[in-house]
Amino acid sequence: MSEPARRPPAHAPVVRPAPFRLSSGSDRVFQLVILGLASVIVLIFVLSVYQLGRESWPALRASGLRFFTERTWNPVTGTFGAATMILGTLVTSLAALLISVPLAVASALFVAEYAPKWLANPVGYLIELLAAVPSVVYGLWALFVIAPVLARWQTTFFNPELYPERFALFTRCSALWAENQTSLQCLFVPNSAAGRGLALAIIILTVMILPYTASVARDVIRLVPTDQREAMYALGATKWEVISRAILPYARAGILGGVLLALGRALGETLAVAMVIGDSQEVLKSIWGNASTMASVIANQFGDAQEALHRSSVVALGLSLFFLSVVVNFLARLIIARLTPKGIQ
Amino acid sequence: MSAVSRGTPARPRARLSPARRFQNRLMGALIALATALVVAPLILIFVYLLREGLGAMNLDFFTKTPAPEGETGGGLLNAITGSLTMLAMASVIGVLVGVAGGIFLAEFPRHPLMPTVRMLSDVLAGIPAIVMGLVAYGLIVLYFGFSGIAGALALGFLMIPIVVRTTEEVLKLVPLAVREAGLSLGLPQWVVILRIVLPAAAGGIVTGVMLALARVAGEAAPLLFTAFGNPNVNLDPTQPMSALPLEIYRGATSAYDENQRLAKAGALLLILIIFATSLLARRASRRR
Numbered sequence: 001m002s003e004p005a006r007r008p009p010a011h012a013p014v015v016r017p018a019p020f021r022l023s024s025g026s027d028r029v030f031q032l033v034i035l036g037l038a039s040v041i042v043l044i045f046v047l048s049v050y051q052l053g054r055e056s057w058p059a060l061r062a063s064g065l066r067f068f069t070e071r072t073w074n075p076v077t078g079t080f081g082a083a084t085m086i087l088g089t090l091v092t093s094l095a096a097l098l099i100s101v102p103l104a105v106a107s108a109l110f111v112a113e114y115a116p117k118w119l120a121n122p123v124g125y126l127i128e129l130l131a132a133v134p135s136v137v138y139g140l141w142a143l144f145v146i147a148p149v150l151a152r153w154q155t156t157f158f159n160p161e162l163y164p165e166r167f168a169l170f171t172r173c174s175a176l177w178a179e180n181q182t183s184l185q186c187l188f189v190p191n192s193a194a195g196r197g198l199a200l201a202i203i204i205l206t207v208m209i210l211p212y213t214a215s216v217a218r219d220v221i222r223l224v225p226t227d228q229r230e231a232m233y234a235l236g237a238t239k240w241e242v243i244s245r246a247i248l249p250y251a252r253a254g255i256l257g258g259v260l261l262a263l264g265r266a267l268g269e270t271l272a273v274a275m276v277i278g279d280s281q282e283v284l285k286s287i288w289g290n291a292s293t294m295a296s297v298i299a300n301q302f303g304d305a306q307e308a309l310h311r312s313s314v315v316a317l318g319l320s321l322f323f324l325s326v327v328v329n330f331l332a333r334l335i336i337a338r339l340t341p342k343g344i345q
Numbered sequence: 346m347s348a349v350s351r352g353t354p355a356r357p358r359a360r361l362s363p364a365r366r367f368q369n370r371l372m373g374a375l376i377a378l379a380t381a382l383v384v385a386p387l388i389l390i391f392v393y394l395l396r397e398g399l400g401a402m403n404l405d406f407f408t409k410t411p412a413p414e415g416e417t418g419g420g421l422l423n424a425i426t427g428s429l430t431m432l433a434m435a436s437v438i439g440v441l442v443g444v445a446g447g448i449f450l451a452e453f454p455r456h457p458l459m460p461t462v463r464m465l466s467d468v469l470a471g472i473p474a475i476v477m478g479l480v481a482y483g484l485i486v487l488y489f490g491f492s493g494i495a496g497a498l499a500l501g502f503l504m505i506p507i508v509v510r511t512t513e514e515v516l517k518l519v520p521l522a523v524r525e526a527g528l529s530l531g532l533p534q535w536v537v538i539l540r541i542v543l544p545a546a547a548g549g550i551v552t553g554v555m556l557a558l559a560r561v562a563g564e565a566a567p568l569l570f571t572a573f574g575n576p577n578v579n580l581d582p583t584q585p586m587s588a589l590p591l592e593i594y595r596g597a598t599s600a601y602d603e604n605q606r607l608a609k610a611g612a613l614l615l616i617l618i619i620f621a622t623s624l625l626a627r628r629a630s631r632r633r
Contacts, residue, residue, distance in 0.1 A: 026533050026535055027533050027534045027535055030533075030535030030538070030539075031453065031535075033445075034445050034448050034449050035453075037442050037449075038446045038449035038450075038458075039458070040442045040445075041442065041446050041466050041505060041506075041509070042461060042462060044465075044469060044480075044502055044505070045465045045469060047484060048477075051479075051483040052476070052483075054483075055483055102379070103382055103383050104383065106375065106379030106380060107376075107380040107384075109376050110376050110377060110380040114376060123384060125624075126384045128623070128627070129387055129620055129623065129624075130383070130387045132559060132616075132623050133390065133619075134564065134615060134616070134619065135565065135590075136563070136590045136597065136612070137394075137563070137612045137616055138390075139594070140593060140597040140608060140609065140612050141390045141393060141394075143597055144605075145389070145393055207386045214383065236361075238361065238366070238368070239369055239373065241369070244372075264471050268472070268474070268476070269473075270473065270474065270475040270566040271565050271566050275597060295473060295566075298475050298479065299475055302569075302570055315483075318475070321473055321476055325471050325472065325473055325476075326468050326471055326472065328471070329468070333467050
């Protein structure tokens with residue numbers, strides 16, 4: 001991750017025009033070539049929006065705003081509503097974020113504040129390597145290693161028939177909803193599909209987005225001025241008091257940026273999730289149940305979509321995902337680039 | 346806090362109340378534990394792949410294509426050649442546009458288009474890989490069918506923002522005086538940039554390109570409906586091609602033991618390549 005505050009201001013390396021320019025013609029050609037190649041970036045963005053917009057237009061015209069509120073996604077009847085996938089994306093991403101942020105910040109504190117140098121460097125390396133592991137490899141590992149564990153766990157610990165007392169609290173809390181299968185106890189109803197489902201997707205997403213938050217957090221924690229720490233140590237504060245009252249409040253904005261960056265990753269994460277989430281369009285009932293996310297539906301269905309409306313609806317999911325992740329990433333970068341230096345100074 | 350600051354602490358350690366000392370120790374232990382939890386998956390994955398995949402990495406693995414469903418034997422030669430071909434093509438796009446974009450952002454900061462290019466390259470960095478696959482599908486596959494070119498295009502698009510960012514940052518590290526020295530000798534700006542500034546920043550740019558390659562080498566999502574996959578060795582970029590991540594995906598979700606075995610060996614090979622690349626890149630960038 002970059003270290004925004006150390007970067008010189010945007011206008012630093014301005015090359016002042018030399019007074020005696022001998023070959024301004026060739027300079028102009030060079031500038032045009034560079035500009036032309038750089039505008040490919042603009043072109044890619046414009047083409048992406050155009051392409052996704054054009055292909056998803058039939059679906060959006062057919063369903064209108066109901067595309068985002070309708071819960072049924074059924075290629076056979078031609079009903080396409082993305083509500084459950086949007087919900088699936090948000091639930092998996094936010095849950096993964098919730099679990100990973102404390103862990104990531106803690107590991108960043110360990111690397112930046114606690115560990116001696118001989119340990120800090122290797123641990124930092126390992127966390128960066130965690131970001132380099134490809135999505136499919138995470139998916140493979142989750143399928144072959146974690147899924148069997150979860151499956152065994154569900155049939156023992158979380159089996160309401162074998163252990164009704166473990167669900168007594170939930171049952172009492174929600175006795176009113178128990179009949180229509182949406183009570184809280186249903187949150188833990190086991191799933192027969194070999195451990196795949198929402199919970200596994202959340203676990204694997206948590207691991208995948210950890211390094212993004214961790215490395216941004218580590219960078220901003222290192223940027224907290226030493227005075228800040230020393231002043232509090234001089235007052236007799238303990239290490240934890242220094243961290244919780246001087247370092248974390250200072251690094252807050254930067255860490256938030258890292259969290260949003262991780263959220264952006266989680267929203268668009270595809271294959272690992274597609275492999276483990278179970279690919280089902282049913283409304284989320286149990287955390288062990290099958291579900292789907294926008295990205296997993298694109299991966300699983302785009303290749304097989306024969307019908308024009310089906311294909312167009314899948315692309316419409318892609319368009320929504322595109323805008324969602326652009327907004328989240330943009331906010332993240334804005335915060336990392338602007339807020340951090342201001343908070344530090 | 347105020348109670349502490351009023352007195353002059355002769356022996357600060359002794360003033361620490363047991364509660365505060367306990368809290369400090371507890372949080373320290375929790376932080377160490379959390380760090381262990383963060384690092385554990387990486388070690389577990391690596392050990393798992395070594396144990397499961399190493400046995401399958403024999404000569405056949407590198408010299409044969411996958412056996413038909415249900416049969417034993419075979420290797421991932423089609424995926425290895427496909428990955429190499431597509432990565433080579435992708436890096437042409439990624440390096441050309443990425444380095445040019447970096448030069449544009451670092452050397453022409455007053456250009457009216459500069460804020461747009463910077464913002465859009467940031468936006469591109471955030472587009473999910475699978476969406477890039479949809480875009481490449483619409484641009485190429487819709488008209489020409491599944492092909493290695495379409496896959497390479499999607500991967501190249503994904504490389505661009507990483508290369509742009511690292512190029513811009515290393516170019517800005519080259520002192521202004523170097524540019525001024527060149528210009529004061531009467532050299533045109535393009536000679537200064539191409540012959541003086543770029544060579545000075547070459548190490549950093551190569552690092553950025555390697556990191557970008559390591560990043561896209563593991564992407565399977567954008568290849569699902571662009572390169573599509575191919576059970577045979579194919580070096581013709583206008584035809585469907587396989588890639589390591591694609592074969593890992595197919596194998597891992599396959600019901601056949603043999604495909605799963607190949608997928609695990611493929612995953613081991615892939616992360617070994619990726620780890621080596623990123624460690625080399627990082628080592629190179631740290632030495633400077």
